[in-house]
Amino acid sequence: MQSTLVLQNLLSAPVLFFFLGILAVVLGSDLEIPSPLPKLFSLYLLLAIGFKGGVELSHSGLGSMVLLTIAAAILMSLLVPISSFYILRPRLGADNAAAVAAAYGSISAVTFITAQSFLNVVKVPYDGFMVAALALMESPAIVVGVVMAKLAASRLEPSPGGPSGGKEPIPWPEVLREAFLNGSVFLLIGSLVIGGLVAYFSPSGVERMEPFTEKLFYGVLCFFLLDMGLVAAQRLRDLRQTGPFLVAFAIAAPIVHAFIGLLIARLLGLPQGDALLFMVLSASASYIAVPAAMRMTVPHANPSLYITTALGLTFPFNVVVGIPLYMALVQRFIPVA
C-alpha cells in the first residue's frame, strides 16, 4: 500500500518536474527560469488557491468544525516555533534559532498545493476551508520568532551568531507589517476574501475566473516545481555550512510535527483528506514569507541556515517522501468518513 502511494506521488507530473529541476543542477545544465518568472508563478498560485479557497469557504460557511480547525492550525503555528526555538538555541544561538523556528512554525504553500494535487491523484476528497488554515498559519510564527529573539537578547544572553541589538524594544509596527502585510500573505488572504465575496455576490464571476484559476493551475504548478527543483538543489551546496545537527532537524522536525498534526486531526475528527493537509501544514516550513521577514526583523540571523533547511531539505523531503508517508499514516489512523 505504502509503496503504491510513494510511486503514485513520484510519478505525478509536478513531482517529476521537481526532479527534473534537481537533475539539471546535478548534471550541470544551464537550464534557468529567469527572474521574475518564478515570482509570476508564485503570485499566480497564491492568487488561485486563495480565490478557490474563498469560493469553497463561502459555500461551506464558517461552521464550528471550520473554526475549530483554524484555531488548531493557529495553535500549531505558535507551538512549533516556541518548542523549536528551545531545541535549536543551544546550538545556533538565539537569532538563528528564532529564524529557523519561525520557518518551521510557518507553512509552505507549494507543499500544501502538492498535497492537494496528490489527494486528487489518490481520489481522496478534502475541504476548501483548509486554505484558510494555510493563510492564517503564515504570520503567527513570524511574530513568535521575532519575540523569542528579542526576549533572549534582552535577558542579556548574547547569541553566538553575532550582536542581536537586543536592548532595543521589539519594533512592533515593523514586525506586524512583515508578518501580516508581507506580499505573499497579503495576496493569499486578499484573494481568499475576494473569492468569498465573488462566490456570494456574483457567482457568474466564479465561472469566468475558472479557466484561469482552475484549468491552468496544474501546469503552472509543474513549472514552478521545476524552478523549486533548481533552487532546492543549488541550496544543497550550502549544506556544509549548516552542519549535521540542522540536517537532522530538517528531516526530523517535519516527521514529528506531522505526527502531532495527525493527533490533532484525529482529536478534531477531521476526514482523511483534511487530516493529510493538516499534517502537511504542520510539517512544512516556510521559505517565502519567513526569509523576507527575518531578513528585516532578525537581521543578524544567517539566511543560508533557515533557507537551506526549509527549502533545500524539508521541502524536498515533504514533497517526495513526506506526503505519501503521511498519507499512509492517515489511512492507518484516521477512519474513512
Place this chain on the structure above:
Amino acid sequence: MQSTLVLQNLLSAPVLFFFLGILAVVLGSDLEIPSPLPKLFSLYLLLAIGFKGGVELSHSGLGSMVLLTIAAAILMSLLVPISSFYILRPRLGADNAAAVAAAYGSISAVTFITAQSFLNVVKVPYDGFMVAALALMESPAIVVGVVMAKLAASRLEPSPGGPSGGKEPIPWPEVLREAFLNGSVFLLIGSLVIGGLVAYFSPSGVERMEPFTEKLFYGVLCFFLLDMGLVAAQRLRDLRQTGPFLVAFAIAAPIVHAFIGLLIARLLGLPQGDALLFMVLSASASYIAVPAAMRMTVPHANPSLYITTALGLTFPFNVVVGIPLYMALVQRFIPVA
C-alpha cells in the same frame, strides 16, 4: 436601481482586485508585481481585445453604423483635447496643458475592458466593432496635444512650465511615429487586423485562439487590475504636486465627457451596451500611449501631472464610480433596442 449597479460593479472580481492593490499600498504591504510582468498582462490584454474585436468586426462587417460610430469616436478624440487645452492652459502653461489634454482625449483600454466585463455581469450586449473605435481614438489626441503645444509656443507665449523649444517646427515624423506606431497602439490595431483576417480566411484559427484570448481574459484582467491598484495608489502620493485645480479637473472631465458621449450615442442611435462603451471611451484618459508619447514630443511637460491625473484619479473614478453611473444614465436616456 443605481445602487444595485454600483454594488454589482464593486463586487466583481476585477474591481475587488483593484481595491486589493490600493489596500496593499495604503496598509504598507510590500506586495509588488515586478516588472515586466505588468507589461506581459498589458500586451496580452491588447492582443486579446484586438483579436476578438477583429473577429467580431469581420462578422459584422463595416456597415454605415459602424463607420459613423468610428467617425464620431475620432471626432471626440479631437474635440476633447482641444477644449481641454484651452481650459487648462491658463493654469498649467502650454506644455502641461497640452500633455494633460492629450491624455483626456485619448483612451484607457483597461477602463474599456472593465466596462465590457461590467456589461457581461449586467447581461447587456455590446458590439465588437467598438474595439475599432477604441483603437482609433488613441492616436489623434496625441497629435492634437503636440500641435497645441507647438502652436502656443510659436506664438511666443512661453509657458510657465519651462522653455518649450517653441521656435522649432513640429517634428512630424517623430510625432506621427509616437502617435500611430506607439507599441500599444500598434499591437492593438495589428491584432484587430489579424483577428479580422483569420476570422475571414481560416475560421478554425479563431477557435484555436479562443482558450488563450477568451478563457484567460478575465483572470489576467484581475491580475492586471491588482497591479493598477498598486500603481494608482502610489500615484496618489503625488497629489500635493498636482493641486486642487487638476484634482477637480480629473473628476469633472470624465463626467462631462461621458455626458457628451451619451448625447452622441443617442444621436447615433447606438444600443445601450455600445452607448456605455462610447461614454467610457469619451470619459477615460490615457496613461499608456500618451505618457510615453508626451515624454518624447513635449519633454518639458511634467509627467507627474498627466500621469497622476489620468492614472491616479480619473482611472479609479471611472472604474469604481463612473461605469455604474454612466450605466444608470444609459438606462435612463437610451431606449432598449
Place this chain on the structure above:
Amino acid sequence: MQSTLVLQNLLSAPVLFFFLGILAVVLGSDLEIPSPLPKLFSLYLLLAIGFKGGVELSHSGLGSMVLLTIAAAILMSLLVPISSFYILRPRLGADNAAAVAAAYGSISAVTFITAQSFLNVVKVPYDGFMVAALALMESPAIVVGVVMAKLAASRLEPSPGGPSGGKEPIPWPEVLREAFLNGSVFLLIGSLVIGGLVAYFSPSGVERMEPFTEKLFYGVLCFFLLDMGLVAAQRLRDLRQTGPFLVAFAIAAPIVHAFIGLLIARLLGLPQGDALLFMVLSASASYIAVPAAMRMTVPHANPSLYITTALGLTFPFNVVVGIPLYMALVQRFIPVA
C-alpha cells in the same frame, strides 16, 4: 494547389503575428516584448511539445518505424553539418564555418511547431514521435561543429576569422555539456520523458496538464512568433556584414536539406504529415541551442554570422515560404497513407 497552401499558411494567426513583428521593426514602432518574457514563451513551448510528444510516444511505443525515423534524423544532423562545413570553410574560415554548419545541422523547434500547426490547418495527421526526432537532432550537430573547428585548427590551418586556439585538445566535458545539457535541449528531453512516464503511470495527470500544454499552445505560439518577427527583422540590419555568399547559403541550404529529407522520408515510407516534419527538421537551422553552445566552445566564431543566417533569413524563409513549398513536394512525392 500550391498557391492555396501558401495562402493557408500566410493567413494563419501565427504567421500573421510573425509578420506583425517584422512590420513593427520596418515601420519603426517601439513595440517590444521585454526580456525575459520571450524566454517564458520559449520555455513554455519546449515544455509543452516535449510533454505532448512524450504522451504520444507512450501511446505509440518505440516500434521499428519510430526507431528508424529517429536514427535517420540523427544521421541528418551529422551529415548536414559536415557537408555544410566543407562548403563554408573556404569562404568563412574554420571557426565561422563550423558554427554556421552546426546551426544548420541542428533544428528550430519553433519552425517545427509552426509546421505542426500548418498540418492542423490543412488537416493532415502526423505522429507524436516526431518530437523525439526533434529532441535528438539538436545535440549531435553541436558536437560535430566543435570537432570540425578543432580538427581544422589542429591541422595548423589558421582560420581567417582569428586565432582559434587550435593546439588545445577538444574540451570534451564542456562540449558535451553544451550539446546535451543546454537548457533548451534538457527541458525538451526532460519533458518528453515526463510526458511518457505520466501517460504510462498516471493517465489522469495527462488530462490535468491539457488545459496548460494543449489549449494555451496556439496563443503562446502567436505571442512568441510576434517576438520572433521583431528579432528576425532586427537581424536583417546585419545582412551587410554577412555578405551575399551567406545570404545565398541561408536560402539554398534549407531547400537542399529539405529535399534530402524528402528522399529519406520516401525511403522510410513515412506518411505525409511525418514526411513534412522530417523535411522541416532537415531544413531548419538552430538559433536557440547552437548560438549559446558556439559562444562557449568556438568563441572566435562571429555570432552575428550564424545568428543572422539562421534567425534572420532561414527561419523566416521556412516559416513563410518553406513550409507550404515542402508540403507541395510532399503531396507530389509521398503517397497518401
Place this chain on the structure above:
Amino acid sequence: MKRVDFFVSEREIERLCKAIRQAGAPGYSVMRHVTGWGVAGEISEAMDFSGLGANAHVVVFCDADAIAALQGVVRPLLERFGGVGFVSEAEKF
C-alpha cells in the same frame, strides 16, 4: 582615460547611444530598469507597463580627448530631455 556615467530616461537610450557613437567613443554599456531620484522627482518602475519605462544608466570609457566631443553632442540631449552625467578617471585593466 575617462569614465562617463549618464542617467537618462529609458526612452532616450537610442538617441543617447547614437550621440555617443557619433562622438567617436570606442564603446558603451547600457543598464536599463534603473530607478532613482533627482531634480525631476522620483522615477520608479511602476510605469514600465506603459512603455514609459524608468531610467537607464549608460557608461562610456573613452580617452580624455573624446570628452569634449561627447559634451558637444550629449549636453543638448540632457538639456532637452533631462538626465545627468558625471566624469571620473579610469585606466585600462
Place this chain on the structure above:
Amino acid sequence: MKRVDFFVSEREIERLCKAIRQAGAPGYSVMRHVTGWGVAGEISEAMDFSGLGANAHVVVFCDADAIAALQGVVRPLLERFGGVGFVSEAEKF
C-alpha cells in the same frame, strides 16, 4: 565632487534611499537584481520569487561635504543590515 557606490540587500533599498535624501544628497540611482559575493557569502537571484530578492546597487553623486552626513545616516544601516560602500572622485559632465 564624489561618487558613492552602495551594495545592499534589495529589501533595504527604501531605508537606504530615505537616509540618502535625509543626508541632503541631490539625487541617487538604484539598480536592482544585483547578485554578488562578500562577507555574507553568495547572493543569487534564486530567492527572488520569495520577496527576499538579491542585492541592489545604489549610486550617489554628491559634493565632498555631503559625505560626512551620508556616513552619519548610512553607516548604522550597513552595520545593522549588512552591505558595503565605496567612495571615489568624480566631476560633473
Place this chain on the structure above:
Amino acid sequence: MKRVDFFVSEREIERLCKAIRQAGAPGYSVMRHVTGWGVAGEISEAMDFSGLGANAHVVVFCDADAIAALQGVVRPLLERFGGVGFVSEAEKF
C-alpha cells in the same frame, strides 16, 4: 583601494567570478542584462530567450595589490571570450 569594472558576455559570468575569487578579491557584484557596443559590435537583449543572453557588468573593489593577481587570471578570459575591463581609484565609505 581600486575599483575594477568588467563587461563580459552573460555566459562567462561564472568563469569570471571564479577567477575573481581565485585572485583573492574580497567580494564582487554582478549586474546582468547589460547591453552595449564595442569591438564585437552591438549586443542586445533580443537573443535572451535563447540562453545566449546579453552582457554582464562585474564590479570588484579590492586592494591595489590584488590587481596584478586579478590581471593574471582574468586577462586570458577576456582574450579568449571577449569583453573589456577598466580600473579606477576608490576608497572605503
